[in-house]
Amino acid sequence: MAPLIAIFSVLFGLAFGSFLNVCISRLPRHTSIVSPGSRCPACGTSISPRDNLPLLSWFLLGGRARCCNWKIPVRYPLIELATALLFVLCYLTFGLTLTTAGMALFCFLLLGLAAMDAEFLLLPDAFTLPGIILGILYTGIVDGVRAAAWSFVYALLAALLILLVRGGYWLVRRREGMGLGDAKLLAMIAAWLGPEQALLVFFLGIVSGAVFGLLAAAMMHICRSAYPDQVPIRHRALPFGSFLCAAALYAIFAGAQTLKWYLHFFH
Numbered sequence: 001m002a003p004l005i006a007i008f009s010v011l012f013g014l015a016f017g018s019f020l021n022v023c024i025s026r027l028p029r030h031t032s033i034v035s036p037g038s039r040c041p042a043c044g045t046s047i048s049p050r051d052n053l054p055l056l057s058w059f060l061l062g063g064r065a066r067c068c069n070w071k072i073p074v075r076y077p078l079i080e081l082a083t084a085l086l087f088v089l090c091y092l093t094f095g096l097t098l099t100t101a102g103m104a105l106f107c108f109l110l111l112g113l114a115a116m117d118a119e120f121l122l123l124p125d126a127f128t129l130p131g132i133i134l135g136i137l138y139t140g141i142v143d144g145v146r147a148a149a150w151s152f153v154y155a156l157l158a159a160l161l162i163l164l165v166r167g168g169y170w171l172v173r174r175r176e177g178m179g180l181g182d183a184k185l186l187a188m189i190a191a192w193l194g195p196e197q198a199l200l201v202f203f204l205g206i207v208s209g210a211v212f213g214l215l216a217a218a219m220m221h222i223c224r225s226a227y228p229d230q231v232p233i234r235h236r237a238l239p240f241g242s243f244l245c246a247a248a249l250y251a252i253f254a255g256a257q258t259l260k261w262y263l264h265f266f267h
């Protein structure tokens with residue numbers, strides 16, 4: 001039974017990943033995610049079902065669209081693969097439970113937001129706001145009405161934390177560090193995972209973002225002679241939301257152990 005459910009989770013994940021690609025391509029451009037149906041983003045030709053199989057079609061087509069030979073970004077198969085892996089990981093971690101269904105949905109939202117922030121520097125409300133509500137609902141279904149009310153409070157506090165950091169950054173640097181999208185994103189994460197995990201995610205997001213920024217700056221410095229017309233890294237916006245999403249994905253599966261490890265230093 002278990003291997004069958006695992007295979008089913010993978011197929012389910014591939015289908016959801018395929019839909020997630022449509023969301024990632026269309027939401028930041030404010031186009032509908034339901035109509036028109038699957039179309040080549042380059043030339044607009046509708047895509048036949050056999051060329052629209054998750055993961056498989058990309059390999060069968062050699063990474064190029066049949067209609068106009070458009071080079072399909074590697075993001076498409078990667079998102080489909082990542083969704084499938086996260087879905088099966090949810091099942092293997094939480095079993096055949098309501099938690100698996102909830103966390104798979106949360107993974108879907110996080111993966112989409114991570115990709116949209118990396119590609120467009122945008123965290124669309126169409127994902128974050130329903131994400132906050134779904135997090136509160138999920139908490140209510142799993143832990144009861146009182147927990148749902150607290151989940152709402154934690155979401156507000158998480159947004160406030162980002163707004164405070166944002167305000168502080170503005171006072172010191174006179175430019176925006178974190179956006180309002182980041183505030184809604186951390187609110188969503190707090191609604192789903194609770195205050196301790198949200199703080200862990202915030203901390204991990206900042207550390208990983210800073211390390212990435214420093215490494216990228218060092219790489220740019222080394223490569224400066226090779227690419228003299230590149231924009232210096234400090235003038236580029238870092239998709240902080242992508243790092244928050246990656247940290248939240250980590251927290252879903254290893255956050256509890258990490259917090260336990262961290263807290264044992266204080267006993």
Ligand SMILES: [Zn+2]
Pocket residue numbers: 040041042043044045065066067068069070
């Ligand atoms: Zn085309």
